[in-house]
Amino acid sequence: MVYDQAISKSILSLAGLTALQQSIMNLGMGILMVQGRINSFGVNVMAAFSSAVKIDTLAYSPVQDFGNAYFTFVAQNYGAQQADRIKQGNRQASWWILAFCLVISSLVVFWAKPLLALFSSDPEVIQIGIGYLRIEGSFYALIGFLFMFYGYFRAIDEP
Known part of the structure; x- marks a missing residue:
C-alpha cells in the first residue's frame, strides 16, 4: 500500500463537506437557528x-x-x-x-x-x-x- 495524496484530497473534499452538512443537520444546528426565530411567535x-x-x-x-x-x-x-x-x-x-x-x-x-x-x-x-x-x-x-x-x-x- 502506498499513500496517494491526490486520492486523500478527493476523499476529504467529498467526505468533509458531507460530514459537515450531516453534522449540522443531525446535531440540530439548523433547527436551532430556525427554532430561535419560531420562539418569537x-x-x-x-x-x-x-x-x-x-x-x-x-x-x-x-x-x-x-x-x-x-x-x-x-x-x-x-x-x-x-x-x-x-x-x-x-x-x-x-x-x-x-x-x-x-x-x-x-x-x-x-x-x-x-x-x-x-x-x-x-x-x-x-x-x-x-x-x-x-x-x-x-x-x-x-x-x-x-x-x-x-x-x-x-x-x-x-x-
Whole structure:
C-alpha cells in the first residue's frame, strides 16, 4: 500500500463537506437557528413546530437514507464504468422515490391532525401544526429527488 495524496484530497473534499452538512443537520444546528426565530411567535407556534418537525423528520428520513444508498450504487457502477447500469438505476430510483414520497406525503397531509394529536391536545397547536405539515408534506417528492441528486453528484465526484 502506498499513500496517494491526490486520492486523500478527493476523499476529504467529498467526505468533509458531507460530514459537515450531516453534522449540522443531525446535531440540530439548523433547527436551532430556525427554532430561535419560531420562539418569537409564541408558545403555541413553538409547540406546533416542535411536534411537526418530529413527524416531518420521521417521514423523510427513509428518503435521506435512500439517497445515501443510491450514492453507493452510483459510485460502484461509476468506478466500474457501468454507465448503462447507472442510467437504469436513475430511472428505477426516480420511480421508487416518487412512489414512496407520494405515499408519505399523502399520509402526512391527510393524517396531520391525528399525528399531531399524539403530541398535543391543544386545538390551536394542532391547527398550526397541520398548516406546517400540509405545506412541508406537499414537497416530500422534491426533497426525495434532492437527496437522490446529492448522492449522484457525490458519487461521480462532481461539485
